[in-house]
Amino acid sequence: MIEVHNLKKTYDVKRRQNFFHSTREKVEAVKDISMKIEAGQIVGLLGINGAGKTTTIKMLTTLIEPTSGSYMFDGMDALMNPHQVKKQINMIAGGERMIYWRLTAYENLWYYGQLYGIENNELRRRIDKLLKLVGLEDKANLPVETFSKGMKQRLQIARGMINNPKYIFLDEPTIGLDAVVTQELHEEIKNLAKEQGKGILLTSHYLSEVEELCDYIYMVNNGELVVEGTKKELTDFVFTKKYYAFSVQGMDEAVVAKLRNHLLILDGDSSVELEGRTANISSRLELSSILAEFAVREGLVINELHKLEPSLEQAVIKLSKNIEREEKGIA
Incomplete structure (x- = not known):
């Protein structure tokens, strides 16, 4: 060694x-x-x-x-x-x-x-x-x-x-x-x-x-x-939140609004954004089972549910920007 x-x-x-x-x-x-x-x-x-x-x-x-x-x-x-x-x-x-x-x-x-x-x-x-x-x-x-x-x-x-x-x-x-x-x-x-x-x-x-x-x-x-x-430790260090792609049949703004309100109760720092027919979700919590339970309770059929893993490249770019901001004294 x-x-x-x-x-x-x-x-x-x-x-x-x-x-x-x-x-x-x-x-x-x-x-x-x-x-x-x-x-x-x-x-x-x-x-x-x-x-x-x-x-x-x-x-x-x-x-x-x-x-x-x-x-x-x-x-x-x-x-x-x-x-x-x-x-x-x-x-x-x-x-x-x-x-x-x-x-x-x-x-x-x-x-x-x-x-x-x-x-x-x-x-x-x-x-x-x-x-x-x-x-x-x-x-x-x-x-x-x-x-x-x-x-x-x-x-x-x-x-x-x-x-x-x-x-x-x-x-x-x-x-x-x-x-x-x-x-x-x-x-x-x-x-x-x-x-x-x-x-x-x-x-x-x-x-x-x-x-x-x-x-x-x-x-x-x-x-x-x-x-x-x-790689996982570095990406977890840079990205403190977890990211998910979630889609159900009939996904629209009304479903997203219900989902957003539900998640905010569990994690006030979570976010839900609709892109096409997919909700892009970020949270400090592990959401896989929570999202599945939400779909069952609302009678929704899940089309897509998976956790997005940030790449090392994304982590390095974000870390580089953070360091540059610190060096310039930007909060």
Whole structure:
């Protein structure tokens, strides 16, 4: 397990005042972040307003040292043993970075395997296995510059697995890919975590991707942790009310008025709005049985009754707006 406690990173930044003078000031890129990544778990790291997630990843991959805080890697102090950590992690970035276009797929993997000091016979076996895993075994000896974006990204996954890492950091892994290739990569990512037991940290601007893949999510803003939890926990945190779509035969304003009066007695903060032939209802209460009982008492035949689950995207958008309002001092 990766355990991060109160990680902070402060930069000494030089600000030019005019042609002859400049000043120095402290900038807190990461203020106080704590998180965990367990083996076999996919953890999402979402940044609101460019909040410092890149700096966080650089610290977790031992590329930069934190100003303060602790970072434990399977019980080992990662800050005291960065070289041992590097051997057991890897990073897969989106786009077309971190692979050499003029080399073949096989040569790319051979090069990175040599950097990790993998013995030649073992490296050959590992390359063959990885190329088959990502569906590039018949492209092994072709230059990467002839590959499509999807093929390059599949090669990125193979490169990220060359040292058989325990933990993988995925930075926008599907950026610029079409829907079919993206779904294929999603399946590969799920396989890495669920079948091979890899711990994964994922950053993405595609909230549907985070929603599909992640078991647990951290959201940061201006270097600080805003909220954490599962998708359901995050949506429940943002949306304190429950939402329902309710429709009966003969639904009209008169039925809605009766329903509204009934619900207001139970929850004075509830609302009922008619849209077409469906009543959109919000309440702090669980209403499924209450709405069913209302229909029976009024002799109404139910056409539709289901609870609406807000998406992670809706929760993030609402939370972002709330944070923006707070920063502007708007009540």
